[in-house]
Amino acid sequence: MRLIPVAYLGSYLMSVLGNSVAAVALPLIVLQTTGSALSAGAVAAATAVPAVLAGLFMGVVIDRVNRRTSSVVTDLVSAGAVAALPVVDHVTGLSLGWFVLLGAIGAFGDVPGMTAREALLPAIARHGDLSVERLVGAREALGAIALLVGPAAAGLLMALLDGSTVLWITAVTSLLAALTTLLVPHAVGRVEKGSAVSSSWAQVREGWHTLLASRFLVVLTGLTLVSVFVLGAFQGLVLPVYFTAEDQPGRLGLVLTALAAGLLLGSGAYVAAGPRVRRRTWLLTGLLGSVVGFGVMAALGSWWLVLVGAFVVGVFSGLFSSLLGVLTVERVPDALRGRITGTQNALVTAVGPLAIVVAAVLVEYVGLREAAMLVAAVWVLAALAAAPGRWLELPVTPAPALQEDQHAQR
Structure with a gap:
């Protein structure tokens, strides 16, 4: 494999690993510092808002500026915001206000950084002489490895190091991600000038119009959001409540490890066989297999059945997410890639906390097992709607040039 895709994948691994740690x-450090679970929730909520806004509006910048440069700068912003926490802790001591302020600053690096790296992928595949299927599959596999290693590393580091000192590790991973991206030639990140729209706000609207006017993009984005919603509800609330009630909280880690291992296996299968199998086959296999996995998990039987269900979900979600990644790369117009993927990433960021809130309400008012079944049913309905696969062949409807900007250019 050539240096360009290796550097890209290495940067992606460092970034995701740092985020998973x-x-x-970070929530544990907030709890240790403030002694309040409410404070940890406040930090999460305060950082989610700027992350969503950054995803919605920074896509315009990514569509204007060299995407390799955008990726480097956003990783440096993330590294600086995280590194500032142990510095402040050493100088004055951390408080809730510092966590919120630096978390909000870091949010302007995280989601835009993810968007810049995704927008760069087609050029990486082209210049690296690598198929999109192999590159996306390798990226998803590395993400699964980071999800396997990151939480375990975080637990070990929290046991060995004092409080905020652990955050130096995550700052270093973001810095390494930026430095590794610098190995990609500057010309690879060059942005194609394809938009006739001039003002930043008009460019934001152009991206939204293209996303909402295309049935293909609406279905693809909807499937991604539903998948994140269902997984987020299980990981963030249903399974923690279940294992706590069973007085087996330690087994939650095993189940999440099984999920990540399944993701790694599914992504690896897509890397090996992606181009040789019809995409409708991948779609049906991923959707139906994940339906079975979520059904087993939602039954909340013995803990090992939950573990098996999580592994099955991981395997088929790995296939499914790799396919969606390839479709996004191939079908999103390059001139709009930053805005559309930025919007998608912003929506994903917002859906995660929403899933936990909805699951909490369901558990409170209808019961744990009933809530698990209802959450799984959401995915069943989405899978049934998408399974025929006719949307795979739909074109992406381009956004018409906005009239006021055309007049402004004359």
């Missing part, structure tokens, strides 16, 4: 370590 921070996702476990």
Whole structure:
């Protein structure tokens, strides 16, 4: 494999690994510092809002600026925001306000960084002489590895190091991601000038119009959001409540490890056989297999059945998410890639907390097993709607040039 895709994949691994460590370590550090679970929730909510806004509006910048440069800068923003926490802790001591402020600053690096890296992928495949299927599958497999290693590493680091010192590790991973991206030639990130729209706000609207006017993009985005919603509800609330009630909280980690291992296996299968299998076959296999897995999980039988269900979900979600990644790369117009993927990433960021809130309400008012079944039913309905696969052949409807901007250019 050539240097360009290796550098890209290495940068992606470093970024996701750092985020997975921070996702476990940061809430624990907030709890240790403030002693309040409410404070941890406040930090999560305060950082989610700027993350969504950054995803919605920073796509315009990514469609204007060299995407390799955008990726490097956003990783440096993330590294700086995380590194500032242990510095502040050493100088003055951390408080809730510092967590919120630096978390909000870091949010302007996280989602835009993810978007910039995704927008860069087609050029990486082209210049690296690698098929999109192999590159996307390898990216998903590395993401699964990071999800396997990150939480375990976070737990070990929290046991060995004092409080905020752990965050130096996540800052270093973001810095390494930026430095690794610099190995990609600057010319690879060059942006194609394909939009006739001039103003930033008009470009935001152009991206939204293209996303909403295309049935293909609406279905693809909807499937992604439903998948994140269902997985988020199970991981963030249903399974923790179940294992706590069973007085087996330690087994939650095993189940999440099984899920990540399944993702790794499914992504690896797509890397090996992606181009040789019809996409409708991948779609049906991924959808129906994940329906079975969620059904087994939602039954909340013995803990090992939940573990098996999580593994099955992981395998077929790995196939499914790899296919959606390839479709996004191939079908999203390059001139709009930053805005459309930024919007999708912003929506994904918002859906995760929403899933936990909805699951909490269901558990409170209808019961744990009933809530699990209802959440799984959401995925069943989405899978049935998407299974015929006719949307795979639909074209992406381009956004017409906005009249006021055309007049402004004359």
